[in-house]
Amino acid sequence: MKAGIISFSRRGFALGERLKEGLERQGWQVEVYAKSRYMGDEGQKIQVKESVGEWTGKSFSRMDALIYVGACGIAVRSIAPYIRHKTTDPAVTVVDERGRFSISLLSGHIGGGNDLAQTAAEIIGAQPVITTATDLNGLFAVDVFAKKNGCHIADMKLAKEVSAQLLAGEPVGFSSDFSWEGQLPKGLTADGGPKLGIAVTVSCKKQPFPNTLYLIPKVIAVGIGCRKGTPGAAVEAAVKSAADSLQISADAFERAASIDLKKDEAGIVESCKKWNLPYETFSAGELQALAGTYTPSPFVKSVAGVDNVCERSAVLASGNGKLILRKTVRDGVTVALAMKAWTPVF
Numbered sequence: 001m002k003a004g005i006i007s008f009s010r011r012g013f014a015l016g017e018r019l020k021e022g023l024e025r026q027g028w029q030v031e032v033y034a035k036s037r038y039m040g041d042e043g044q045k046i047q048v049k050e051s052v053g054e055w056t057g058k059s060f061s062r063m064d065a066l067i068y069v070g071a072c073g074i075a076v077r078s079i080a081p082y083i084r085h086k087t088t089d090p091a092v093t094v095v096d097e098r099g100r101f102s103i104s105l106l107s108g109h110i111g112g113g114n115d116l117a118q119t120a121a122e123i124i125g126a127q128p129v130i131t132t133a134t135d136l137n138g139l140f141a142v143d144v145f146a147k148k149n150g151c152h153i154a155d156m157k158l159a160k161e162v163s164a165q166l167l168a169g170e171p172v173g174f175s176s177d178f179s180w181e182g183q184l185p186k187g188l189t190a191d192g193g194p195k196l197g198i199a200v201t202v203s204c205k206k207q208p209f210p211n212t213l214y215l216i217p218k219v220i221a222v223g224i225g226c227r228k229g230t231p232g233a234a235v236e237a238a239v240k241s242a243a244d245s246l247q248i249s250a251d252a253f254e255r256a257a258s259i260d261l262k263k264d265e266a267g268i269v270e271s272c273k274k275w276n277l278p279y280e281t282f283s284a285g286e287l288q289a290l291a292g293t294y295t296p297s298p299f300v301k302s303v304a305g306v307d308n309v310c311e312r313s314a315v316l317a318s319g320n321g322k323l324i325l326r327k328t329v330r331d332g333v334t335v336a337l338a339m340k341a342w343t344p345v346f
Helices: 010-025 041-046 052-060 072-082 113-124 142-148 156-167 232-245 266-275 284-288 298-304 310-317
Strands: 002-007 029-034 065-069 091-095 101-106 127-129 151-153 172-176 196-200 211-217 220-226 253-259 279-282 322-330 333-339
Touching: 002 010, 002 052, 010 029, 010 065, 010 113, 029 041, 052 065, 052 072, 065 072, 065 113, 072 091, 072 101, 091 113, 101 113, 113 127, 142 151, 142 156, 142 211, 156 172, 156 196, 156 211, 220 232, 220 266, 220 310, 232 266, 232 322, 232 333, 253 266, 253 310, 266 279, 279 310, 284 310, 310 322, 310 333
Parallel strands: 002 029, 002 065, 065 091, 101 127, 172 196, 196 211, 220 253, 253 279
Antiparallel strands: 091 101, 151 211, 220 333, 322 333
């Protein structure tokens, strides 16, 4: 995680240095900057020459978090042109230069702004200021749950509806294809009665509630094999067909895998880049050593040195998970799907 800290006085810079030290102890990569003509020699190497707005524009997309040591107004005016969506904006926290308050300003839940404000407060002994309604009322926050458990939120508008219903004191349903750890928070019920509910599932085809908010965990590994030179369009079509056969959402894909002979196979590499999906490969020895029963192919064995590529790759990439779809073939592309062991935690 990367954070950028900017201050506007010597006192603020010293506070930024304290924040840097504390955050780095927790594994953050931190860059500290100053925008002040009164910094003296200690600020020459980190002085921001451009405007604060321009610095913010450069930092907004490359940082996971921004901390302004100064007035809220400076931060608000600086970030305003760059705010896009809560699912992509970085966390923004403001700390006054006396270190009295640590204020979560932007992306409190998904971006981690509330946690950052709390962490910053603990480092410098400040009072955290959190204004999100669910936190103030001690209620379940579906976006925090999704981030914590690595789930994709299929409909942000419906996520807002969930929060609104909980704040109104109305129950929200909860359904999960996976056994969960912990107790259902106040306001959630598993009885199936509410018209609005949350479903933790790899499929958006199920509808346990009339209005269902799908939280899709990234738990599926896609194993791929193909002839040399197979175009990306054929790879994409084969993977989509395999997923559709089990009604699995592409948002459930965590990674793709194949044999190392296909490390630079353009069709697979291009497809994975398009899906923003990590792609890893294994040696024939690693694949063949995997325990279990897989669909054998004498031809593949003679060419690749292992009797099956797609099924074994999927299982290895899933951390020795469960093979949920055996080899399927479409236009010379073989695809298999495996699901890793996973438990959502409240």
